[in-house]
Amino acid sequence: IGLTVPHITNPFFTDVVSVIQQAFDRAGYAVMLCCTDEDLNTQDDQIRLLLDRMVDGLIVARVGDGAILKRIVDDANVPVVLLDRICKGIDTDAVVLDNQRAVFDAITYLINLGHRRIGYITGTSDISPMHDRMAGYREALHAAGLPIAEELIRFGNFHEINGYNETMQMLSSHDRPSAIFSANNPMVIGTMKAIRDIGLSCPEDISVACFDDFPWSDVFQPQLTTVAQPVQAIGEQAANLLLDRLAGNRDAPPRKLLLKGRLMIRNSCRPLGAIAQSVSA
Structure with missing residues (x-):
């Protein structure tokens, strides 16, 4: 499973990555983690690299305007889940906060x-x-x-x-x-x-x-x-959405899960x- 995040030193993403990795480990998948440092070119290069390595699916916390990412996702023959950040024009599963x-x-x-x-x-x-x-x-x-x-x-x-x-x-x-x-x-x-x-x-x-x-x-x-943020739920829901697609549920409409924060x-x-x-x- 390919996973890209913008800041691995941000405690939010560190914790979400840990939850996602545990979820896929239980399901028998390994996770390849990439950090984009909020750089659009780095993100696009990393996603292409992950696809070249024949990952089964992608979870992406995207950066930039998403135009190139949209083309990559449209051409990729693997399920994709957007994490934390949605992108207009990309019709795929997503887990975000309100x-x-x-x-x-x-x-x-x-x-x-x-x-x-x-x-x-x-x-x-x-x-x-x-x-x-x-x-x-x-x-x-x-x-x-x-x-x-x-x-x-x-x-x-x-x-x-x-x-x-x-x-x-x-x-x-x-x-x-x-x-x-x-x-x-x-x-x-x-x-x-x-x-x-x-x-x-x-x-x-x-x-x-x-x-x-x-x-x-x-x-x-x-x-x-x-x-x-409900870090545990965000990570688990992102993993579950992707695992559901990998289990064969490829044709269902895209699902956007909107979770709530707590003051x-x-x-x-x-x-x-x-x-x-x-x-x-």
């Missing part, structure tokens, strides 16, 4: 704590999870009647150093946000380091939440509020203003 709803709930939580200027650090806008998470951010502000301050939307390109730099810029402004939401966990590490280096404290000076739970999120000081409230976000007074009263 990213828009998950971020909507997280931003609404911050708004209910009294936050009005909420910074948002995203990755890139050309993949479906980041597009949907951004939509959830905007939807939550709109639903609360709050303006969308474009200067508070920053692109961190998924990496810690970019999360650090974008956070430093926001916190150095004259009208800094009272809360920051990071769209993945490597970037939130950069955010926490920036808060420390600029001489501020979380959550006393700025509240922080992020997408993706990870084993050490409750070891952080403060413990981080996160959106947890893990810890102590990296604090209430503001009247809400803080009512909590302490």
Whole structure:
């Protein structure tokens, strides 16, 4: 089985890969893992390589616009499952999270704590999870009647150093946000380091939440509020979809499984203003 992921160092993908590998091991298949590093050319070369090695099926967390990937998938005589990221025009099985709803709930939580200027650090806008998470951010502000301050939307390109730099810029402004939401966990590490280096404290000076739970999120000081993805279910469902196709169910219509995230409230976000007074009263 060929499996491609964009970041093997991202704890989310590390955990999903482990679940998928265990599922296929139980079914008698070996997994060939490739990491694309979010590079479109690398992805396409790796998928061609996997197909040349005669893999029985593919699970792909795609990068880029998907045009070349679509041609490869259309020409491949093996079943394909899209993981985490859907691609318009590719008519195949997929397992994804309801990213828009998950971020909507997280931003609404911050708004209910009294936050009005909420910074948002995203990755890139050309993949479906980041597009949907951004939509959830905007939807939550709109639903609360709050303006969308474009200067508070920053692109961190998924990496810690970019999360650090974008956070430093926001916190150095004259009208800094009272809360920051990071769209993945490597970037939130950069955010926490920036808060420390600029001489501020979380959550006393700025509240922080992020997408993706990870084993050490409750070891952080403060413990981080996160959106947890159902990693076990995502990996198992992706494997099951592919195994079903390999068992002979090739002609069934494509299936898209939409799973739900869960807001893990810890102590990296604090209430503001009247809400803080009512909590302490």
